[in-house]
Amino acid sequence: MLDSSYTHEKRIQHLDAVIENILEAQSHAKGVSVDLENKPFPTTNADNSFATYTITLGPLEDIVKYVKRGGKLTFDTCHYGIAKETINSAIKRFGEELTDEKLRESEMLGYFAKDYVKQPNIDEVMIMIGKSINNIHLNDGSFYKPIPETGKPDLSKRLPPASGLQIMWEAYVPGYGELCDNNVIFPWLKENQKDDRRVFLTLEVGEFDGNYKDSPRFKESARSMIKDLLSNFG
Numbered sequence: 754m755l756d757s758s759y760t761h762e763k764r765i766q767h768l769d770a771v772i773e774n775i776l777e778a779q780s781h782a783k784g785v786s787v788d789l790e791n792k793p794f795p796t797t798n799a800d801n802s803f804a805t806y807t808i809t810l811g812p813l814e815d816i817v818k819y820v821k822r823g824g825k826l827t828f829d830t831c832h833y834g835i836a837k838e839t840i841n842s843a844i845k846r847f848g849e850e851l852t853d854e855k856l857r858e859s860e861m862l863g864y865f866a867k868d869y870v871k872q873p874n875i876d877e878v879m880i881m882i883g884k885s886i887n888n889i890h891l892n893d894g895s896f897y898k899p900i901p902e903t904g905k906p907d908l909s910k911r912l913p914p915a916s917g918l919q920i921m922w923e924a925y926v927p928g929y930g931e932l933c934d935n936n937v938i939f940p941w942l943k944e945n946q947k948d949d950r951r952v953f954l955t956l957e958v959g960e961f962d963g964n965y966k967d968s969p970r971f972k973e974s975a976r977s978m979i980k981d982l983l984s985n986f987g
Contacts, residue, residue, distance in 0.1 A: 795807075826882065837875070880944075906931070956974075
């Protein structure tokens with residue numbers, strides 16, 4: 754149960770403290786980049802059996818607050834997709850009844866009614882915060898468990914809700930899940946990947962059967978992503 758002394762004002766205070774610490778680290782960094790990664794709302798424990806929470810950079814408002822102060826970002830497409838899906842679904846579900854009390858009743862803890870503002874699409878967000886992104890984690894998510902042989906969602910096995918929230922499985926290849934199409938990043942890259950600037954791309958993909966060496970999913974997804982990148986930038 755959430756400590757009753759934890760308020761929206763305290764959430765913002767904690768967020769401000771994190772931003773201050775990161776900005777200070779960035780100011781002293783020599784020859785390296787110190788980024789803050791946007792985290793999903795909610796997160797889950799390792800086996801996705803229950804929801805946990807993070808203070809930093811869930812709603813877009815948190816991200817914008819950070820980058821407006823000059824902060825550099827590692828942007829995870831799935832993390833933002835999870836936050837967007839959770840927040841927008843709650844707005845649709847509760848409507849005018851979306852209050853702190855209703856959120857507590859549904860065990861949707863850690864954030865407050867003020868934080869539930871409709872979130873835009875991933876490509877819109879990337880354009881909005883473009884100059885602050887140093888690294889992109891290409892990552893997708895789904896409401897469904899993956900099939901190990903293909904890595905695609907098994908539509909017959911939707912994950913159950915936890916703590917009033919729909920759990921989502923991440924570490925799919927973009928386009929394999931339901932939250933991020935890999936094509937959304939290409940217009941952004943064409944605009945931002947200039948001769949005097951390099952943005953790192955990380956294909957953040959998990960092997961659900963633990964078999965990296967022989968998994969057809971890993972080979973297929975890696976080839977597909979490389980092919981897409983080469984066709985757009987080769």
